[in-house]
Amino acid sequence: MTRISPLVTGLVAGVSAAILQAVFKVSPPPAYSICIACHTRDLVNWIMNHAAGTTLGMAPVSKPFPVLTVVGIFIGALIASFARGEFRIRKTHHPVVGFVLGFLIINFALFMGGCPIRTSLRTMYGDVVALLGLISIAVGVVLGAEFYLKRKT
DSSP, rough: OOOOHHHHHHHHHHHHHHHHHHHHOOSSSSSSOOHHHHHHHHHHHHHHHHHOOOOOOOEEHHHHHHOOOHHHHHHHHHHHHOOOOOOOOOOSSSSHHHHHHHHHHHHHHHHOOOOOOHHHHHHTTTTTHHHHHHHHHHHHHHHHHHHHHHHHO
């Protein structure tokens, strides 16, 4: 099986994001493309709006039918793990803690615009606030990794 380089993957993802934005006229918000936090929010809100009759907020492109990026990434990762023989069910130490942390991370990503893909795309549009957000994400990752590594030793 051939490996695709990260550069090719990034180029394909970037060009695909630009084409999808042009085709679906995704604006506002600009740079919606493959934002995992936003697409998860829109999928959950779309289901709630249709099942419970609520009017939870969504991006305009997701109102008729949700963008299924999250589902596609999940299924693609599952297929890839089976194809490479790497699929294993692992028990976590604290599933409730993992759920709460995941919930907090996705909500803070929505609240602060912390999806690195969306923030990168907004930076490419010339958004200075997104540039500051991207720098903040990088600093947060470095500090978090340092904290985690010091705690492990």
